[in-house]
Amino acid sequence: MGWLGLDDTDSLDEGCTTYTLHKLLEGLPNHVQATSPRLVRLWPFAQQRTRGNAAVAVELRTDDENGLLIYLDTFWNQHVVPTIGQVSTTQHDARRQYPSDPGMVWFSSDPPTASFYTACVQHEVQLSAVPEASRSWGGQGRIGATAAVAWHEHRTTFEAIAWRSEERHGQSERRVCESTLRSIDAMDSTFLSRDPRKGTRLIAPRGPCPVLFGVRARDADSARIAGERLRFAEATESTVALRVFITNQATDDHLVDPPVKATVEHVEILSRGTTRISTNHGMWLAFEESGDVKLLAQWLKPGDEIEGYGLTTDAQVLHLEKLRLLSATPTLRRPMCVDCNVRMKSMGAGQGCRCPTCKARIVDAWDEHPRLPPYPSWVQPPADARRHLAKPLEW
Numbered sequence: 215m216g217w218l219g220l221d222d223t224d225s226l227d228e229g230c231t232t233y234t235l236h237k238l239l240e241g242l243p244n245h246v247q248a249t250s251p252r253l254v255r256l257w258p259f260a261q262q263r264t265r266g267n268a269a270v271a272v273e274l275r276t277d278d279e280n281g282l283l284i285y286l287d288t289f290w291n292q293h294v295v296p297t298i299g300q301v302s303t304t305q306h307d308a309r310r311q312y313p314s315d316p317g318m319v320w321f322s323s324d325p326p327t328a329s330f331y332t333a334c335v336q337h338e339v340q341l342s343a344v345p346e347a348s349r350s351w352g353g354q355g356r357i358g359a360t361a362a363v364a365w366h367e368h369r370t371t372f373e374a375i376a377w378r379s380e381e382r383h384g385q386s387e388r389r390v391c392e393s394t395l396r397s398i399d400a401m402d403s404t405f406l407s408r409d410p411r412k413g414t415r416l417i418a419p420r421g422p423c424p425v426l427f428g429v430r431a432r433d434a435d436s437a438r439i440a441g442e443r444l445r446f447a448e449a450t451e452s453t454v455a456l457r458v459f460i461t462n463q464a465t466d467d468h469l470v471d472p473p474v475k476a477t478v479e480h481v482e483i484l485s486r487g488t489t490r491i492s493t494n495h496g497m498w499l500a501f502e503e504s505g506d507v508k509l510l511a512q513w514l515k516p517g518d519e520i521e522g523y524g525l526t527t528d529a530q531v532l533h534l535e536k537l538r539l540l541s542a543t544p545t546l547r548r549p550m551c552v553d554c555n556v557r558m559k560s561m562g563a564g565q566g567c568r569c570p571t572c573k574a575r576i577v578d579a580w581d582e583h584p585r586l587p588p589y590p591s592w593v594q595p596p597a598d599a600r601r602h603l604a605k606p607l608e609w
């Protein structure tokens with residue numbers, strides 16, 4: 215028995231690491247048994263990231279490890295080697311694309327420790343840091359492949375993935391039954407199937423990848439039941455298979471506890487509402503699509519105490535994923551004239567205040583007015599703008 219990991223077999227135009235694993239499992243020799251496969255999301259800022267930044271792994275059991283290795287060699291040469299070096303030309307993603315550099319690893323015993331997974335989900339990891347496998351194939355993809363094997367499964371969710379038939383790969387349009395999707399979305403255990411605000415689907419990737427849909431759920435049975443219902447709904451196009459993956463999605467494994475606490479020094483609203491908060495703990499960014507996070511950021515004033523979760527880029531900027539106000543500095547105003555009920559005005563530095571109506575004077579003074587925060591607790595981006603790894607606040 216041992217663990218197989220696989221990553222970066224997808225270019226953006228075609229292919230998908232989950233589909234490659236499906237084909238690998240379909241063709242396994244009879245003497246090999248597979249347990250449920252894993253889909254593991256990794257550090258979102260990895261330099262040579264694949265589209266969804268997901269790697270896959272599966273536990274394989276056999277009494278004939280040599281026979282299995284011969285099969286893996288053959289599979290690698292036939293199905294993965296032809297994809298090496300492909301560069302995407304898709305319009306769906308403007309990010310710079312690296313030529314695909316897939317990797318596959320086999321650990322027949324002594325799988326890598328969970329600390330390697332944690333490193334790969336929270337930081338950039340170099341190929342030279344990858345623990346040595348019993349057997350490995352390929353290049354850069356070995357990082358994610360090994361991380362997927364190393365995952366400790368402390369926090370888990372599930373995703374039922376269905377792939378469309380091969381002649382439909384490459385098509386951007388996907389036919390999925392909307393009414394069945396609504397009923398699946400209403401199930402207690404499923405999550406992020408539809409965007410509650412826009413009513414749009416969140417189950418399907420954009421672009422030409424082989425995945426028709428992925429239904430996420432908090433337990434494996436619900437994922438399977440919901441996935442099968444959607445798969446066999448009349449208005450859903452034909453699929454070749456469905457598999458339930460155990461995943462680290464919606465676990466917040468990428469975030470480091472505790473959150474960062476800071477004092478606001480300056481707030482600047484950039485184009486499209488993206489908001490830059492300068493704090494005594496560096497620069498924080500709330501992006502235009504981050505909804506309530508951005509709105510709370512825009513409301514902040516110097517002196518406010520805040521705490522936030524997010525990922526820190528190479529440039530040491532915290533990209534906010536969750537934000538909370540701890541205390542707001544009050545607004546300061548000049549006092550009202552007790553006789554006229556008119557706000558007094560400053561006469562200049564150290565000159566005191568004077569009522570504009572009755573001209574009465576007092577010494578320099580301020581009244582404190584509490585600012586009512588727009589949100590009482592943590593805020594997060596809307597459903598369609600969250601990372602795969604982000605755990606919904608409602609949980």
Ligand SMILES: [Zn+2]
Nearest residue numbers: 551554569572
């Ligand atoms: Zn007055």
